[in-house]
Amino acid sequence: MSSISIVPTDPQRWPLHVNAGVHHWQYLDLAASTKQPQSVAEKYFLGLLTELPNLPVASNFQDASRNGFRFYQKLQLNDGHWGCAYGGPSFLLAGSVIAMYISETEIPAEWKIEIIQYLSNTVNKDGGWGLHFAGDTTVFATALYYIALRILGLEPTEPLVSKARARLLELGGATAVPQWGKVWLALLNLYSWSAVNPIPPEFWLLPDWVPFHPWRWWVQCRVVYLPVSYLYANKVTKPLNPLLQSLRQEIFTRPFEEIDFNRFRNTTAPTDLKKPLSPLLRAANVLLRFWENYIRPDWLA
Incomplete structure (x- = not known):
């Protein structure tokens, strides 16, 4: 049998800490997580609902560009950069x-x-x-x-x-x-x-x-x-x-x-x-x- 308990963690309790571009995910206890709401970027990285409003359907290149800008604007991290996952390899x-x-x-x-x-x-x-x-x-x-x-x-x-x-x-x-x-x-x-x-x-x-x-x-x-x-x-x-x-x-x-x-x-x-x-x-x-x-x-x- 496994020596550890395989009980899924609560994705809503994972905040992302960023220091000079270094990403560190930390798992908080329930009390601490309620005091630190997740950002849109954190929810997006964790596959949670971002609760962002639906963007209008683009009918031309300019509208599509504006939609992309509005979307990625919400994913920008506090220090100004955009994070991404690199876990596939x-x-x-x-x-x-x-x-x-x-x-x-x-x-x-x-x-x-x-x-x-x-x-x-x-x-x-x-x-x-x-x-x-x-x-x-x-x-x-x-x-x-x-x-x-x-x-x-x-x-x-x-x-x-x-x-x-x-x-x-x-x-x-x-x-x-x-x-x-x-x-x-x-x-x-x-x-x-x-x-x-x-x-x-x-x-x-x-x-x-x-x-x-x-x-x-x-x-x-x-x-x-x-x-x-x-x-x-x-x-x-x-x-x-x-x-x-x-x-x-x-x-x-x-x-x-x-x-x-x-x-x-x-x-x-x-x-x-x-x-x-x-x-x-x-x-x-x-x-x-x-x-x-x-x-x-x-x-x-």
């Missing part, structure tokens, strides 16, 4: 849960309820999750969301969890999870860092004119690469505990102790593979591994 929510667990940051009970509710509402019919909430099932999302649900307190026997595990094992288990998944599993002591292709922080020391300097990369890759390269270089790993020991036996198709993770360094599940590793990238990984193990000066280690 599966690498965000799972990463937040895992990062809080690794850093021993308490996950509020209300967050746990809403995260479990969200995953229950976005799970695919086969029991897994895709790279985004409308995507076909992938090993990456299914493995990370399975782990997140276990961190949140659900037991393997819970229907949502057991079905996800069954689907993950049908896909071959977590050994063929893509690179970002390998990193998360290595941080959790569920994968070997030696089986993660190099993520050298030394790239940041290269001259700016180098064509592959990280500052030239797409922002989503760049901002992930910077902290992950530090974690990789230091081989940061959470110490084993009973939950992690159990997960080692839950997410793979064979006993953890028998797995040669190095065999899966370049392996990505067919469900997740968008483009095979090029020969150039494979050669670069070999050279970077050689640099890391035999050439890199001690002061860079």
